[in-house]
Amino acid sequence: MSDMRHISSRDNPHFKALRALADDPRGHGRALVDGIHLVATCIARGIGIKQLLVSESGQKNPEIMVLLQGAAGIARVTLRDSLFRDLSGVAAPTGVAAVIDIPVPPAGWPSGDAVLLDAVQDAGNVGAILRTAAAAGVGDVLLGPGCAGVWTPRVLRGGQGAHFSLAIREQVDPAAALAACHATSVATVARGGANLYELDLKGPILWLVGNEGAGLSAELVAAARLRATIPLAAGTESLNVAAATAVCLFEASRQRGVR
Secondary structure (H helix, E strand, O other), rough: OOOOOOOOOOOOOOHHHHHHHHHOOHHHOEEEEOOOHHHHHHHOOOOOEEEEEOOOOOOOOHHHHHHHOOOOOOOOOEHHHHHHHHHHHHOOOOEEEEEOOOOOOOOOOOOOEEEEEOOOOOOHHHHHHHHHHHHHOOEEEEEEOOOOOOOOOHHHHHOOOHHHEEEEEEOOHHHHHHHHHOOEEEOOOOOEEHOOOOOOOOOEEEEOOEOOOOOOOHHHHHHHEEEEEOOOOOOOOOOHHHHHHHHHHHHHHOOOOOO
């Protein structure tokens, strides 16, 4: 073990630094990855872990004990359970987390399938969309201004490791992305678009996904090459944005015969 310390006070400078990092990961260039599954994913994929955080009760968890045995060379901090809960933001956290560097966004623009989020504000929705994109084989996700921070603890939990399978770009200019990406741009709209199931989605697609309440901006809808609407049962108004994105991405997979 290269370093080990114990934190029991909220006044501890190191705890304050961790708290600030959890609140503003992008500003610090590092993210707090919380939970057994996500920490195990980081270890398995060789993601550079700067520090492991373990709660006092987490040290007694058999799964966490095995996890720590496989990460013997990484600096470790143990925290009082209440302090760990404060960092995690979960009422009953598993008791282990990791501090990682936020990956540097790739240069240039996507050349294949991608999803562009326009002011999608709910962290759960952003995390679910990332998870769906990875599962559908979409390699790139772009987030415009107004989206939930993609490296915040809630989005990381929602993504369940999808972050590490995707090329993620934040704070992109949606108009610039539309102009630069050669894929067919498809605006997802609640009504007025072509029936999703009647569109040819076999080629590379740049999916445009809008805000939970307002939908896509009028400018993006107008700039898109195609507009798509998911047909719904009579009397229903719309789908949750994450659910709608999943329908779209997997319809494209179905058309391509992906199994």
